[in-house]
Amino acid sequence: MLDVRLYLAQRITALLMVPFVLVHLAVIVWAVQGGLTAAEILSRTQGSPFWMLFYGGFVVAASVHGAIGLRVIAHEWLGLRGRVLGGLTLGLGLVLLGLGMRAVIAVVVA
Amino acid sequence: MAAVLQVTVHRGTAGARRAERFEVPSEANQTVLDVVSWIQQNADPTLSYRFACRVGMCGSCAMMVNGVPRWTCRTHVQKVVDRGRNGGRDGGRIEIGPLANLPVIKDLAVDMAPFFDKWVAAGAHHHPTATRADAPSPVRPDSAAREVANAGIECINCAVCYAACDTVAHNPDYLGPAALQRAWTLLNDDRDGGHEAILDAVSGFGGCHNCHSIGSCTLRCPNELDPMTAIAGLKRASARRVWRRG
Ligand code: SF4
Numbered sequence: 001m002l003d004v005r006l007y008l009a010q011r012i013t014a015l016l017m018v019p020f021v022l023v024h025l026a027v028i029v030w031a032v033q034g035g036l037t038a039a040e041i042l043s044r045t046q047g048s049p050f051w052m053l054f055y056g057g058f059v060v061a062a063s064v065h066g067a068i069g070l071r072v073i074a075h076e077w078l079g080l081r082g083r084v085l086g087g088l089t090l091g092l093g094l095v096l097l098g099l100g101m102r103a104v105i106a107v108v109v110a
Numbered sequence: 111m112a113a114v115l116q117v118t119v120h121r122g123t124a125g126a127r128r129a130e131r132f133e134v135p136s137e138a139n140q141t142v143l144d145v146v147s148w149i150q151q152n153a154d155p156t157l158s159y160r161f162a163c164r165v166g167m168c169g170s171c172a173m174m175v176n177g178v179p180r181w182t183c184r185t186h187v188q189k190v191v192d193r194g195r196n197g198g199r200d201g202g203r204i205e206i207g208p209l210a211n212l213p214v215i216k217d218l219a220v221d222m223a224p225f226f227d228k229w230v231a232a233g234a235h236h237h238p239t240a241t242r243a244d245a246p247s248p249v250r251p252d253s254a255a256r257e258v259a260n261a262g263i264e265c266i267n268c269a270v271c272y273a274a275c276d277t278v279a280h281n282p283d284y285l286g287p288a289a290l291q292r293a294w295t296l297l298n299d300d301r302d303g304g305h306e307a308i309l310d311a312v313s314g315f316g317g318c319h320n321c322h323s324i325g326s327c328t329l330r331c332p333n334e335l336d337p338m339t340a341i342a343g344l345k346r347a348s349a350r351r352v353w354r355r356g
């Protein structure tokens with residue numbers, strides 16, 4: 001149940017996530033050297049436009065990518081179609097976006 | 111005593127399916143179609159099935175053989191028989207059913223209409239650009255597009271790939287490997303005037319983008335064609351067009 005636009009949206013968000021994931025992992029490896037505390041993490045992220053854009057972008061890409069992937073599973077395994085499937089895709093995307101953005105706000109807003 | 115094949119045939123109409131057992135003499139050179147014909151000629155004349163050419167040309171004899179879609183006229187029993195634990199001394203077991211992913215009419219005959227309807231839906235029919243008054247357009251056999259088209263044109267419409275495709279099984283709107291491969295060959299054919307129409311047809315919700323690229327179609331195609339790669343070509347071409355158009 002993918003047309004060319006949903007297909008492209010999923011592929012492009014996958015491409016975008018490659019650098020997001022790599023930087024995210026690299027920062028984890030670098031940041032845990034010498035111990036890890038909540039205060040240390042928040043001191044890096046709070047009030048930082050860079051990390052807000054970084055994780056904000058990451059969350060948008062992951063929400064679009066994940067919602068489209070779940071849409072395919074919902075169609076092929078649960079047989080959902082039409083407006084139900086469309087509604088579910090949008091709903092899942094918004095839920096993922098909401099949860100992700102909540103986390104982003106929690107770590108970047110001072 | 112000559113070995114005997116234990117044959118299970120899935121029979122009946124769509125609403126009333128049943129499995130029947132037959133014992134068929136095993137021969138050294140025997141195709142699955144020979145087995146089905148033996149049953150129809152010697153055991154039960156009411157058995158319905160399809161074949162025509164018996165040489166792998168017409169594409170009408172495909173069935174499920176031990177759970178795998180195959181062209182039965184060119185499938186040797188000895189290559190697919192389930193020999194079981196005793197090494198096949200009893201001739202072995204073979205299970206024959208109608209092609210998967212298509213509605214059953216009766217016994218081993220399926221309704222091919224959905225399969226062919228999807229060829230039309232995929233734009234996989236010639237879109238003429240010339241009349242009989244025009245000179246035939248030259249086809250350069252060594253051009254890159256022609257080589258791509260040539261790779262897929264020997265399809266015999268047997269629907270083996272269609273029966274092998276899990277995406278077709280779970281997404282009934284999916285156009286399927288054979289129709290999409292034909293769309294791809296036409297997209298690479300200079301004489302076809304419907305390239306935009308083909309790209310429109312394969313870009314919808316049942317189109318090429320649903321293919322999971324696992325390759326059961328390519329694995330099972332008896333003519334050793336590669337619909338999976340053809341579909342990848344359609345994905346690229348259609349994505350590029352969206353890009354161009356913005
Ligand atoms: S590669 Fe695509 S068309 Fe071929 S069997 Fe898999 S999903 Fe079906």
Ligand code: SF4
Nearest residue numbers: 265266268269271331
């Ligand atoms: S692509 Fe191969 S398996 Fe599919 S219909 Fe054509 S010949 Fe048969």
Ligand code: FES
Nearest residue numbers: 164166169171183
């Ligand atoms: S009978 Fe024609 S392909 Fe098998």
